[in-house]
Amino acid sequence: MSMPHLADLVMYLVRKISHIGFMSPNPNKIAEIRRRKKLTQQQLAERLGVHTITVSKLERGVMQLTSSWIERLAKAMEVAQSELWMITDLMRFEANGQVSDGDRVQVVDPSENGFSTFRHPLGDPTSKWLHVQDDSLLPFAGEGDLLQFSLLQMDEIEKSDLLNGRLCMYVLEGTEEIRLAIREKWHSDRLLDLRSMNGRLMKNCRVEAVWYFSGYQPNWGVVAHFDTDRKNNVAMAERVG
Numbered sequence: 001m002s003m004p005h006l007a008d009l010v011m012y013l014v015r016k017i018s019h020i021g022f023m024s025p026n027p028n029k030i031a032e033i034r035r036r037k038k039l040t041q042q043q044l045a046e047r048l049g050v051h052t053i054t055v056s057k058l059e060r061g062v063m064q065l066t067s068s069w070i071e072r073l074a075k076a077m078e079v080a081q082s083e084l085w086m087i088t089d090l091m092r093f094e095a096n097g098q099v100s101d102g103d104r105v106q107v108v109d110p111s112e113n114g115f116s117t118f119r120h121p122l123g124d125p126t127s128k129w130l131h132v133q134d135d136s137l138l139p140f141a142g143e144g145d146l147l148q149f150s151l152l153q154m155d156e157i158e159k160s161d162l163l164n165g166r167l168c169m170y171v172l173e174g175t176e177e178i179r180l181a182i183r184e185k186w187h188s189d190r191l192l193d194l195r196s197m198n199g200r201l202m203k204n205c206r207v208e209a210v211w212y213f214s215g216y217q218p219n220w221g222v223v224a225h226f227d228t229d230r231k232n233n234v235a236m237a238e239r240v241g
Contacts, residue, residue, distance in 0.1 A: 028084055030073060031059040037077050047076040092116050093129060095146065097178065100133035103197040105169060105178035115146065115222050127151075128169070128211055137197075144219030149211035159186055167213035170194065173206040183210075 034044055041059075045052045057063035058073070065084070074081040094110035113131060127150040135142050149169045152158045168183045173190070185193040187204065194202045 028059070028061065028065050030055075030065075030084060033077055033079055033083060034059075037079075039077070044076060048072055095131040096128045097130050098133050099130045099147065099180060100136065102136040103180040105130060105180065107178065127214060130169070141216070142219065144222065146217040146219075146222060147213065148215030148217075150214040151209070151211055161186075163212060168194075168210050169213075170205070170210045171208040173208050175208075183212075 034041070039047075041052045041055045045055045048055070054063065058065060058069060063069075070081045070084050073084055093115060095108065095113040095115060096110055098106045098108055098113075100106070108131075115129075115131075127148050130147045130149065132141050132143055132145045132147065141147060152163075157163065163183055164185060166183055167180065169178060169180055170192075171178050179196075181194040181196050181202070183192060184195050184201065187193070190207050192205050192207060192210070194205050196202060
């Protein structure tokens with residue numbers, strides 16, 4: 001029962017990326033690829049059937065690089081669509097926890113859980129990242145994926161209905177156990193209705209803290225900075241011993 005809420009959120013994020021486009025201080029690689037192809041802005045504009053001002057705005061990020069523009073530009077410059085917006089700089093960060101069994105979060109030493117990934121347009125790199133340990137969250141997240149959760153600093157948004165139905169990570173008052181759930185309703189400060197990942201409604205939960213799902217990085221774009229085989233072997237040895 002909770003999964004459709006998560007599906008809606010994931011599809012919303014996908015639409016934000018693929019349809020609305022990207023705007024950032026280093027918005028795209030149009031100019032770099034154009035120069036590599038030895039094209040002037042005028043020549044590219046002629047291939048696109050637009051004014052050079054339009055090309056300039058797209059290159060500088062003044063104009064949104066929508067999926068339609070990505071398709072047209074890729075065809076005009078004879079490159080893969082991903083080359084136009086993929087930022088190749090790697091971002092290094094550390095995971096604060098691991099998630100398994102569908103909702104159970106285990107706090108880990110961040111210094112032993114480092115990763116590198118291409119810079120992602122969603123969320124704040126200072127947020128909490130979880131490394132998914134199994135496939136219990138499929139079809140939305142699988143083993144090796146990274147999930148980002150952020151604290152909200154805006155009371156007006158947290159108290160509104162905008163976050164109802166959204167995936168969150170929480171700590172119940174008086175406990176140290178961290179879990180994932182779907183937020184159903186906000187009652188008052190730190191008092192929420194939550195729905196567990198298996199669909200059970202939990203009313204009037206008093207929480208110490210709650211973070212909201214803000215970003216996602218699939219496992220194929222991630223490089224782990226620890227020896228996963230070594231850690232698994234050590235864990236197996238400890239269980240056998």
